[in-house]
Amino acid sequence: MSKVHLAKGMRDLLPHQMIHRQRVISTIQEVFTRYGFEPMETPAMERIETLTGKYGDEGDKLIFKVLKRGAGEARGECDQALRYDLTVPLARVVAMNPGLPMPFKRSQIQPVWRADRPQRGRFREFYQCDVDTVGAPCGLADAECLAVFHDCMVALGFDRFVIRVNDRRLLAALAAAIGAADRELAMITAIDKLDKIGREGVNGELRKRDFSEAQIAALWGYLDGDPVPGAEEAEETLDEVIGLAHALGVSPERIRRDRTLARGLDYYTGPVFETELIGAGMGSVGGGGRYDGLIGMFSGRQIPAVGISLGLERLFVIMEERGMVPPSTTTTRVWVTVFSDETRDASLAAVTALRAAGIPAQISLTAGKLGKQIKAAHKRGVRFVVVIGPDERAADRLLLKDMHSGDQALLSLDEVIARTASDG
């Protein structure tokens, strides 16, 4: 007997968890489809050079590498790695498929893997839900991203959320304005940590990176609202995107301009977005932005792109905390008991007819007392139980018990099907 453990940072999703997750995922997928994003999947493994150099140095360290099999294995050779996000694989797909009709709008819902230190609620495998529009200039495509964020939150049942927006060009102009154009990424990386480490923490990061006190003071002036010289185009872009988002049904109070929003990833070039649930104390549940340079790293052609990613895992945690999960813990509607060997044929016929009618149904697989069988159904949260004893069998009737209401009735098979088919 071997010791039994999960791999580090991994977890199983048991049926009662899956039912909630599948419902959330299909809600999000429905919103993605409504906006005309078409489904796509990419493989779990990519060539290492496809992934490295896209996520910053800290990201590169978290990429899982897969050992070659065969002769290369003994030498510890690796040329493949696990998907780290869904954006870089999209850029590769676009570069490899020049015939894709543009603009190309795709949705993708798949797990990604990161060798982060596991913590409560943070796993090394987690799902991302992304939509991206490739080949459309800045404007309406960006506004659709905000509208998708909005509609997903509403469809999931959240009413208190805000979508923060900023523009990377505004941060670039800001870096130039404080005389730190050469340290723009260092500045962005520091600002990006504001939520976690606060103002003083950011200042410490900036000092470590040789920003002067005068620069730091000027920076906060701009972050708090001073007009940033050279940021006019970025400001106009944000005006346009926010205006279009309103036209797409996003109410103004849902959107907040926030110059401290940086988004850590290297590849953003224009507007950036982040969705936050108010009062959840959770950080963002989704983010994204425009990355007009990334696809060019693969294809040599500059192709503009914008997209967002929803983080499922945080949404699940919050929905569970707030009791927003469906009450059902099973997909089974009816449990057909087996009274005795003599009546088993009738139970088999009943479960087969229920299934043929599309009603999820179980039949007791192990012999046992009727009370124990009913308990098994109840324990799993199955709503309806069917009993067919010798009397019922002789009368061609079934006893249907509704475990929610406690009601029971002697019915024909057709009546049982009609009664259990709907949620009525």
Place this chain on the structure above:
Amino acid sequence: MSKVHLAKGMRDLLPHQMIHRQRVISTIQEVFTRYGFEPMETPAMERIETLTGKYGDEGDKLIFKVLKRGAGEARGECDQALRYDLTVPLARVVAMNPGLPMPFKRSQIQPVWRADRPQRGRFREFYQCDVDTVGAPCGLADAECLAVFHDCMVALGFDRFVIRVNDRRLLAALAAAIGAADRELAMITAIDKLDKIGREGVNGELRKRDFSEAQIAALWGYLDGDPVPGAEEAEETLDEVIGLAHALGVSPERIRRDRTLARGLDYYTGPVFETELIGAGMGSVGGGGRYDGLIGMFSGRQIPAVGISLGLERLFVIMEERGMVPPSTTTTRVWVTVFSDETRDASLAAVTALRAAGIPAQISLTAGKLGKQIKAAHKRGVRFVVVIGPDERAADRLLLKDMHSGDQALLSLDEVIARTASDG
């Protein structure tokens, strides 16, 4: 600019492929649910020792290992590996969760990874669709597996298929009967290749493993139908399972007893099954069986189990060859064009109203001539196109074009929603 390649044996699934795949997967999932199998997922990575020693020596060689990050990486250390099938992870889950209500019926649809040599139609990442029943004795649970095979094939639109059944205990008795009880697994491994290498090939394999000509001749006598001494219990089990499958709605001509059916995996202990499409020249599209010892390898407690796995990739290939794919190549129902800057507000209002009604709709994201926009919709296979020029805008009407029939009509927004909402 980096060179752009997929990793070896990997592939992308573009939207036109995904639409077919999602339909097939949801059809299979619906059958699984109808039989009361509840959804479950396990992580992509397992500890190496969880996987090794379960799939035979050849299987072990095909397991992908993942390199440790941090200090272990430089030393080439590995302690995790990628999921190779869905059965061994299930056994681990059952061992780790002694509180699971038994019998435990779960479905699982996830990719697995095998370092096989890539070939046309064979990839190193592919989806498996599994159902398993844990904790039920041989009989009805096994029959349900046959019924699930049957219903999946029917639901997918196949009418010519056969489910072959055999029992590992029958093969064990057969090995004993020819005086090769000590080489049972070698015998099974050879017989398992019959489909690929034919009788002479199997004989060659057996000779390599020191089976005598007399043993080989006796073997074929038994495989062709001679009563096997000591196989009475296995034969009775098969009678019972097939009888119960009939009661669950599987017609007798769909099931064929076949003593040459071996199923290569080490862990089977009782009935084994395989589904084959007649005339597809493809081998099996699914298989499974009873494995009463596997969970005990993890938990120390013997827990009986039976299950099947459907191979999606072969099903897709056959369905594409036979033209069984849905005609639609897009999930978008309506494309709203933008006639000019002056009418854009009306187009934005139209696409927003369509989406709010749950109708998947796109709006042209790039300025361009109307003809080009309509062509873009047509190229993607979108059925309906909406045009709002200055006259339509003034009259508060939309021009709706049905790209299938060629019809067009001037309608109110509500009428457009009603017309495009259903498949009528």
